[in-house]
Amino acid sequence: MVARRADRLAALAGEIGERALAVPADLTQRGAVDKITEDVTARLGAVDLLVNNAAVMLPNPIADRRGEEWRHMLDLNLTALLGVTHALLPGLLATAARGGTADIVNLSSTGADAPVPAFAVYGATKAAVSYLSRALRAELAPTGVRITDVKPGGVVTELFDHATHSGIRERMITAARSGTLLNAEDVADAICYAVSRPAHVCLSQLTVMPLTQPQ
Numbered sequence: 005m006v007a008r009r010a011d012r013l014a015a016l017a018g019e020i021g022e023r024a025l026a027v028p029a030d031l032t033q034r035g036a037v038d039k040i041t042e043d044v045t046a047r048l049g050a051v052d053l054l055v056n057n058a059a060v061m062l063p064n065p066i067a068d069r070r071g072e073e074w075r076h077m078l079d080l081n082l083t084a085l086l087g088v089t090h091a092l093l094p095g096l097l098a099t100a101a102r103g104g105t106a107d108i109v110n111l112s113s114t115g116a117d118a119p120v121p122a123f124a125v126y127g128a129t130k131a132a133v134s135y136l137s138r139a140l141r142a143e144l145a146p147t148g149v150r151i152t153d154v155k156p157g158g159v160v161t162e163l164f165d166h167a168t169h170s171g172i173r174e175r176m177i178t179a180a181r182s183g184t185l186l187n188a189e190d191v192a193d194a195i196c197y198a199v200s201r202p203a204h205v206c207l208s209q210l211t212v213m214p215l216t217q218p219q
């Protein structure tokens with residue numbers, strides 16, 4: 005489990021037990037990916053499942069030209085995902101070559117397909133993630149590595165809290181309080197289903213929507 009807040013990771017690792025490995029790191033920092041790869045492969049050996057989950061969503065109208073926010077979304081949502089995927093690929097290939105199931109799960113979003121004003125850059129990073137998932141599937145299917153692109157609709161998490169546009173943030177937090185959105189467990193459950201299929205079955209794309217969210 006990789007994230008920046010070591011205390012939150014340690015608490016979660018404590019809940020899961022000794023099979024969990026907490027690796028605090030900021031994926032946007034130079035050298036982080038190499039360190040993660042070293043720590044994980046030294047403790048756990050070849051990786052058989054990579055969930056590319058970390059992302060940030062910073063909606064603002066394009067006219068506001070929030071260059072720092074654009075860079076942050078591109079660095080984490082796209083560049084870090086590529087770096088981690090590349091670094092852990094040898095382990096995944098080795099697992100698949102031994103006949104085991106080897107999975108890369110990429111968290112995209114329904115925002116990749118349904119443009120929403122002020123979400124252009126976030127949506128563009130997620131459209132890129134979905135494209136990458138399809139392209140990697142074409143490239144890696146012969147090796148036995150499966151790729152699953154997961155597109156959730158609205159989920160109650162901390163994602164909305166980081167928005168710097170107060171009006172948009174308040175709207176999203178109000179939606180989160182409505183009781184109609186998904187929980188993180190709903191998405192995790194779909195991922196568990198996908199990666200526990202027999203090795204010859206690939207759920208290449210999963211859309212997980214709150215029942216009442218139209219698109």
Ligand SMILES: NC(=O)c1ccc[n+]([C@@H]2O[C@H](COP(=O)([O-])OP(=O)(O)OC[C@H]3O[C@@H](n4cnc5c(N)ncnc54)[C@H](OP(=O)(O)O)[C@@H]3O)[C@@H](O)[C@H]2O)c1
Pocket residue numbers: 006007008009010012029030031032056057058059060061080111112113114155156157158159160161162163164188
């Ligand atoms: N929530 C939704 O409605 C929704 C909808 C569609 C898709 N998604 C996608 O679902 C995925 C999970 O998002 P979420 O909703 O669970 O958001 P979240 O609650 O904000 O979780 C983001 C996770 O990424 C970690 N993270 C953030 N920046 C990082 C960095 N620089 N380096 C390492 N880890 C970092 C965070 O931990 P730290 O802060 O401790 O680093 C946290 O564990 C994302 O890809 C998001 O785009 C979410």
